[in-house]
Amino acid sequence: xxxxxxxxxxxxxKSRNLIIQTALKLFALKGYHGxxxxxxxxxxxxxxxxxxxxxxxxxxxxxxxxxxxxxxVNQMFAGIESISDPYEKLRLFIEGTLDSIKNDEEFxxxxxxxxxxxxVLEISKKVLGNIIEQTFGLIETLFIEIGVKDAKAxxxxxxxxxxxxxxxxxxxxxxxxxxxxxxxxIKKYSRDGLASLTI
Amino acid sequence: xxxxxxxxxxxxxKSRNLIIQTALKLFALKGYHGxxxxxxxxxxxxxxxxxxxxxxxxxxxxxxxxxxxxxxVNQMFAGIESISDPYEKLRLFIEGTLDSIKNDEEFxxxxxxxxxxxxVLEISKKVLGNIIEQTFGLIETLFIEIGVKDAKAxxxxxxxxxxxxxxxxxxxxxxxxxxxxxxxxIKKYSRDGLASLTI
Amino acid sequence: xxxxxxxxxxxxxKSRNLIIQTALKLFALKGYHGxxxxxxxxxxxxxxxxxxxxxxxxxxxxxxxxxxxxxxVNQMFAGIESISDPYEKLRLFIEGTLDSIKNDEEFxxxxxxxxxxxxVLEISKKVLGNIIEQTFGLIETLFIEIGVKDAKAxxxxxxxxxxxxxxxxxxxxxxxxxxxxxxxxIKKYSRDGLASLTI
Amino acid sequence: xxxxxxxxxxxxxKSRNLIIQTALKLFALKGYHGxxxxxxxxxxxxxxxxxxxxxxxxxxxxxxxxxxxxxxVNQMFAGIESISDPYEKLRLFIEGTLDSIKNDEEFxxxxxxxxxxxxVLEISKKVLGNIIEQTFGLIETLFIEIGVKDAKAxxxxxxxxxxxxxxxxxxxxxxxxxxxxxxxxIKKYSRDGLASLTI
DNA sequence: AATGAATGAGACTTCATTCAT
DNA sequence: CATGAATGAAGTCTCATTCAT
Numbered sequence: 131x132x133x134x135x136x137x138x139x140x141x142x143x144k145s146r147n148l149i150i151q152t153a154l155k156l157f158a159l160k161g162y163h164g165x166x167x168x169x170x171x172x173x174x175x176x177x178x179x180x181x182x183x184x185x186x187x188x189x190x191x192x193x194x195x196x197x198x199x200x201x202x203v204n205q206m207f208a209g210i211e212s213i214s215d216p217y218e219k220l221r222l223f224i225e226g227t228l229d230s231i232k233n234d235e236e237f238x239x240x241x242x243x244x245x246x247x248x249x250v251l252e253i254s255k256k257v258l259g260n261i262i263e264q265t266f267g268l269i270e271t272l273f274i275e276i277g278v279k280d281a282k283a284x285x286x287x288x289x290x291x292x293x294x295x296x297x298x299x300x301x302x303x304x305x306x307x308x309x310x311x312x313x314x315x316i317k318k319y320s321r322d323g324l325a326s327l328t329i
Numbered sequence: 330x331x332x333x334x335x336x337x338x339x340x341x342x343k344s345r346n347l348i349i350q351t352a353l354k355l356f357a358l359k360g361y362h363g364x365x366x367x368x369x370x371x372x373x374x375x376x377x378x379x380x381x382x383x384x385x386x387x388x389x390x391x392x393x394x395x396x397x398x399x400x401x402v403n404q405m406f407a408g409i410e411s412i413s414d415p416y417e418k419l420r421l422f423i424e425g426t427l428d429s430i431k432n433d434e435e436f437x438x439x440x441x442x443x444x445x446x447x448x449v450l451e452i453s454k455k456v457l458g459n460i461i462e463q464t465f466g467l468i469e470t471l472f473i474e475i476g477v478k479d480a481k482a483x484x485x486x487x488x489x490x491x492x493x494x495x496x497x498x499x500x501x502x503x504x505x506x507x508x509x510x511x512x513x514x515i516k517k518y519s520r521d522g523l524a525s526l527t528i
Numbered sequence: 529x530x531x532x533x534x535x536x537x538x539x540x541x542k543s544r545n546l547i548i549q550t551a552l553k554l555f556a557l558k559g560y561h562g563x564x565x566x567x568x569x570x571x572x573x574x575x576x577x578x579x580x581x582x583x584x585x586x587x588x589x590x591x592x593x594x595x596x597x598x599x600x601v602n603q604m605f606a607g608i609e610s611i612s613d614p615y616e617k618l619r620l621f622i623e624g625t626l627d628s629i630k631n632d633e634e635f636x637x638x639x640x641x642x643x644x645x646x647x648v649l650e651i652s653k654k655v656l657g658n659i660i661e662q663t664f665g666l667i668e669t670l671f672i673e674i675g676v677k678d679a680k681a682x683x684x685x686x687x688x689x690x691x692x693x694x695x696x697x698x699x700x701x702x703x704x705x706x707x708x709x710x711x712x713x714i715k716k717y718s719r720d721g722l723a724s725l726t727i
Numbered sequence: 728x729x730x731x732x733x734x735x736x737x738x739x740x741k742s743r744n745l746i747i748q749t750a751l752k753l754f755a756l757k758g759y760h761g762x763x764x765x766x767x768x769x770x771x772x773x774x775x776x777x778x779x780x781x782x783x784x785x786x787x788x789x790x791x792x793x794x795x796x797x798x799x800v801n802q803m804f805a806g807i808e809s810i811s812d813p814y815e816k817l818r819l820f821i822e823g824t825l826d827s828i829k830n831d832e833e834f835x836x837x838x839x840x841x842x843x844x845x846x847v848l849e850i851s852k853k854v855l856g857n858i859i860e861q862t863f864g865l866i867e868t869l870f871i872e873i874g875v876k877d878a879k880a881x882x883x884x885x886x887x888x889x890x891x892x893x894x895x896x897x898x899x900x901x902x903x904x905x906x907x908x909x910x911x912x913i914k915k916y917s918r919d920g921l922a923s924l925t926i
Numbered sequence: 927a928a929t930g931a932a933t934g935a936g937a938c939t940t941c942a943t944t945c946a947t
Numbered sequence: 948c949a950t951g952a953a954t955g956a957a958g959t960c961t962c963a964t965t966c967a968t
Contacts, residue, residue, distance in 0.1 A: 161446070283506060529928070642845070644839065646840055684907075693883070695894065
């Protein structure tokens with residue numbers, strides 16, 4: 131009995147996701163070059179051929195993986211939008227990012243370790259560029275709302291801190307004083323901490 | 330009649346440097362994996378074999394290149410040590426780093442793009458770990474001198490900013506408001522800017 | 529639709545054997561170092577890559593080839609076990625070995641020429657050591673049964689003769705008086721010939 | 728002051744011997760392929776270039792090394808010639824060879840391990856063929872003198888034993904019962920032992 | 927939709943040999 | 948006589964990708 135159109139679609143969706151998730155995991159663990167299609171296929175329990183059934187090439191696969199990454203980053207900050215107090219928003223942003231860095235180590239390891247890999251960079255820009263730009267815009271708006279002078283630069287600095295902390299944490303997880311840094315940042319970006327920067 | 334010890338040493342020095350410089354350039358341009366020994370040899374105008382006369386393996390070569398990088402980073406900050414005023418030191422640190430990021434794009438592209446590449450990471454830690462740790466210590470001392478509470482976390486944040494800015498700049502050179510960010514950072518880490526953090 | 533498990537197994541079996549047989553032939557002909565994987569692939573009419581699909585490395589391949597050799601040596605002597613008269617056994621041993629040396633020149637050329645090659649020696653010991661040890665034990669038992677004093681040493685000498693003859697024959701096939709040596713050995717290890725050694 | 732012709736010759740002789748001895752040692756230790764000219768030069772404390780000053784190629788070097796080996800083998804048996812009793816000669820032959828195998832392990836390791844290496848085989852035949860042939864002739868004469876029937880075959884067997892024992896000993900030095908084998912052989916080739924073979 | 931055998935380009939690496947000094 | 952920097956061919960091995968079934 132042939133499968134229905136519906137069933138095929140479901141199977142495709144499932145296999146595709148399996149491949150993406152497996153790739154994400156292995157890329158994070160062993161890097162883009164350190165991971166072969168054979169590795170991914172084996173780990174996912176499928177054949178190499180099947181991977182090529184869903185993705186044109188390895189570079190196509192990483193593109194999709196990065197997209198997925200972007201989606202997840204977006205979701206992470208989705209909840210913050212609804213908060214109205216900008217200071218509270220900043221605090222949630224900091225807490226959200228740093229807690230996530232701590233809890234989803236693997237994910238961020240991928241994000242920082244992968245998206246900066248040279249061969250991945252161009253793809254990364256293409257896929258994540260928009261999301262990153264948007265996020266910077268969001269933060270800029272926040273600083274404008276708060277009344278910070280030169281909100282654009284301030285937003286860049288804010289972003290630099292979070293990414294810088296992420297990079298440093300991934301670089302040396304064991305010794306990084308993540309909690310202290312978090313508290314310090316929350317203080318820094320509280321109403322009092324920002325007072326001197328506002329008009 | 331063989332060349333003198335001196336002559337041989339000179340030849341070796343020259344070839345070795347040529348290889349290192351060429352490798353540095355190509356690694357920065359095309360990444361570690363994207364650059365083959367053949368590429369380096371061709372660009373340097375030597376044979377593949379000669380590269381192996383000077384470096385045991387490709388990974389040995391990258392190690393030396395990273396070391397070289399560390400040396401240059403160190404030199405960059407060497408001049409700052411002699412300044413006595415800690416605020417001035419911070420300013421010079423910021424200016425030094427950001428100006429260098431702008432002027433030695435290729436160098437920083439390598440520093441950020443390369444040392445975070447997955448396979449290079451371990452080597453990078455081994456070679457640059459000390460220098461980085463030292464630099465963090467130096468900054469911490471600075472903040473202690475200034476009287477900042479929780480100087481350790483503050484030093485981390487400071488470092489995160491500089492590296493974050495570097496990463497962002499390398500990620501998208503054309504649109505990055507480097508000058509603005511520099512001014513804002515100088516203000517932030519001036520005596521007035523830090524007032525609220527000190528005891 | 530993929531091939532069945534069965535079909536795949538068959539294909540694999542066939543390719544694997546093709547590679548082993550080709551390797552055996554070329555190793556015997558040109559030595560281990562004198563034979564490249566490319567040579568084997570070309571002779572077998574397959575790609576270099578495929579050889580690595582079946583064997584982890586060249587040294588893995590030689591190991592399997594030597595194993596194969598061991599199996600064949602074993603089979604050669606399998607028939608002798610069933611004979612009950614120890615003198616008859618010795619005769620068959622001598623005849624079997626020397627006839628085989630004459631008829632399967634290529635095989636023995638490999639056995640003597642290959643297993644003594646320096647780099648192959650360790651692998652050879654690992655793979656063939658047991659079989660050789662067993663065979664010596666078997667011969668020793670034979671001499672004990674016959675009543676030879678110091679059967680251990682006698683077994684060693686017997687083995688040395690056969691291997692020595694093999695080495696010499698391979699060394700200079702054209703001039704070696706194999707038939708004469710065979711007759712002389714049969715006489716030497718007949719009941720009469722051994723009389724002076726028995727108690 | 729330029730050196731005299733005499734001095735030059737002396738230097739040449741010394742360097743040449745140094746290279747040969749070093750090559751002999753390393754070839755024995757690591758095999759022909761496992762030893763590079765660079766290895767030899769380093770071990771001998773000379774430059775690669777110098778090695779090529781004395782030997783046209785690596786294969787030329789091995790040829791000379793094998794020749795040297797032949798000379799030493801010849802010397803080993805030189806003393807035996809003067810003995811008049813053929814039985815005594817045989818005994819000295821056996822003792823001489825087996826003691827030497829034990830004492831000059833390295834040398835025989837080279838002799839058996841090297842001269843049978845595939846690439847070396849042809850050279851070995853060319854260089855050692857004569858000596859080996861001569862030695863077989865000598866032994867044959869001995870057996871004729873003693874009155875052994877089919878002395879040619881018997882000589883071959885005698886040679887096979889000594890070489891076979893050598894090969895086996897080199898193959899597994901630790902466990903080989905060399906002393907026992909020696910005693911057994913001496914007995915075997917004594918007047919009594921050979922009685923049954925003589926007319 | 928799924929398989930895995932097969933390919934082939936290209937990477938790293940070694941090393942005998944040459945040659946300018 | 949002596950040096951060692953330099954070459955280049957050749958070898959081992961990996962892996963993205965294809966394709967017959």
